[in-house]
Every structure is written in structure tokens, then in C-alpha cells.
Amino acid sequence: MVASPAARPDAIRRHNLALVLGHIHRDGALTRAELTQRLRVSRSTMGALVADLLELGLVGEVVPNGGSSVGRPSHVVGPHDRGPYVVAVDIDVTHVVTAAIGLGGDVLARQLVPTGPAASEPETAARIVVESVERVSRATGRSAPPLTVGVSVPGTVDLESGHIAVAPNLEWHDIAFGALLTDALPEHTRVRIGNDADLAVFAEHLRGAARGFDDVVYLLGRTGVGAGIVVDGRPLRGYDGYAGEIGHNVIDSSGPPCHCGKHGCTETYIGEGALLARAGRPLPPTDEAVSRFFTDARSGDASAVGAVRDVAEPLGRTIGTLVNTLNPQRVLLGGTLSHMLDLARPEIEAAVSHYAVETPGRSVELIQPAFGTDSPLLGAAELAFADLLSDPLIAGG
């Protein structure tokens, strides 16, 4: 929505600059004509907005040649190829993935540091993050430091301070991780931290498989299991930010022990450990062991195929509970659950139908994320870009 004329001129300008940059960030290069149409402003207003963004070093513009037919070709405006970038970090039990990401979502450089299988201490994770941020920043070939470092963690996070109340599988409790990282990174580096499933649904809702859908759940399965939830187009976080911690809903209190201290939590039935355990494979899970498990399941290995079938039922039941609680239009299955959908869709759908109360003739759509295992990482990048996208003038200092 273009700002109303009643607003102050500088507020209108900031608002419209944010709109233009948002379109270019989400959709890539667009012609001035397309931008003019999308914002419903005059050509001269768009000219002035693009000039501002060019001056801020946020966009670049090319004039397509070969337009010998009628009329002048419209200039194409896209993310500046030497513009600002953020560094996104995805911390999980088994790895730390770090990527430098430019406006428009281009991954400029990335690296993976395997960790685990034992949980890392917060100080160790912070050290890996600091070294990785330095390395991927250097690999961009850009002299400027990252605008912001956005971090995804498998735990409950205070978005303002980056304080982690609990990350059960990392065995972190009451950790001031935001402060720890801010102290360890170069001075003036901004840090934003979010929950992995929340960030995954954020990325997919903004620019992936959930775009245009206002009631969506992203069920993320890794060592742990969590849900990122969008209701009426808005993220559902809950009073303390715990909404979506469904991995710790108890299915059977006489079930296997969980990292959270309880027994029989959902993630002990559908997390990576459950798959490997049912196939008789060693625990705790590593990235390599999980990847080998799914390769074996695809090639028909009996124990792996059996484990996938066993896990399909509690997975479908978990989705059924989400459907009954939230009535989403789409449920995205990410992480290892994405492989599960590939291998056992009929079994999962049968269990969902059994447990969910649904409108006759309309079932919830189970789909794979557009960004594969990168949804939390790209969500962390979006979190890191949020300040710039809401006020592009901050790029001018």
C-alpha cells in the first residue's frame, strides 16, 4: 500500500523506498514500468525513488539493448551486484551452516562446519560462528562487513535480546547468546536471532512454497522437531515465544526419554533419532548417518524402508493434531520430514485423514519447502535484512 498523501513527505519517501526495495528483493530485477504499475505511482515519482536507491548503492540499473521496435525499452532495476549483504547462520546439533547472502536472496558464499554428535557449548558455537562469518564475508570479495548477522537456533528465543530460554537438543538453558555473539563479533556488528522453524516458515512465506498462503505450518524435523506457524498471514509466536514447540507434546509418557527431560515426546517418535533407532542404526544422529539412511531407504534397504513406514503413522498423527488445532491450508514438511514425504506420502496422508477433522472433499496440502534444507538459513537472512527492508535509508548511515 502506497503511503497516504497526509503522511509527512520524508515518511512517504521512506515508505515508498521500502516498497520498491521489497519488490526487488523478493522478485529480483524488474523494469521501471513494472515497478510503476505495482506501486501505482507516476513515472517521475518512480524515477526519483530509483535514483535514491541507486545513490544508496542498493540497486543497479541496466538499459536493455536490442529494443529497436516502438518506444524506448524500460530500464531494468535489480539488486546492486556490489551492494550490502548479510550473513545468515543455521546452528543445529549436527552442523553450523553459514552463508553470505545479498539482496535478492543470492547466496554469495557458504560453508558448513560439522559439529556433534554431542551438543556444543554456547561458547564453542559462538567461536564457530565468528570464524565462519569472517570467512564467508571475505569470500564475497566485498570490502564492507555484513550489514547484520542473522542466526537460526533450535530453541526458544527472545527476538529483542537474542536470549535463549531453552534449546533442548543443544542442552542450552538460559543462555544470553545474543550478547555472547555481539561481544565476540567485530564491533558494531548487529546480531538477530530466531527459532529455526519460525525462520523456516518466514522464508517460505515470504518467497517460497508458502507465498500467497496465509494459513501455513512448517513442520521441521531434524534432531528435534518444531513447527513454524503463520495464521492470517502473521507469525504465531505465543506470549513467551514458545508457540510451535510441538516436538515436546507427549504422545506416550511411557515412551523413550527426550532431551527435554520428559518421556515419549513427539520428536522421540518422528525426529532423526527415531528413524535411525527403528532401523537399528547407532545414535546419536550425524548428518552423514541421516543422509546414508535416506539413500538406503530409496534403494530399498529393508530396515530403512521399515523405519520410514513406522514413522509415517506418528508423523501423520502429529500433522492431524496441527490440522485440528490450526486448520492450515498447507503444511510444509522440512528437514528429514521432507524425505519422509518423498518416501511415504500415501501412508502419511492416510494417517492425516484418520486423525484430522477436515472439510469433506478438501484435505490439507502436504508439500515440500521451496528451499529444501535451507529454509531456516534463508529465514535467518530475511531476519537480518528486515531493518534495511523496512527503512532503506539506513544504508546511507
Ligand SMILES: [Zn+2]
Ligand atoms: Zn521433549
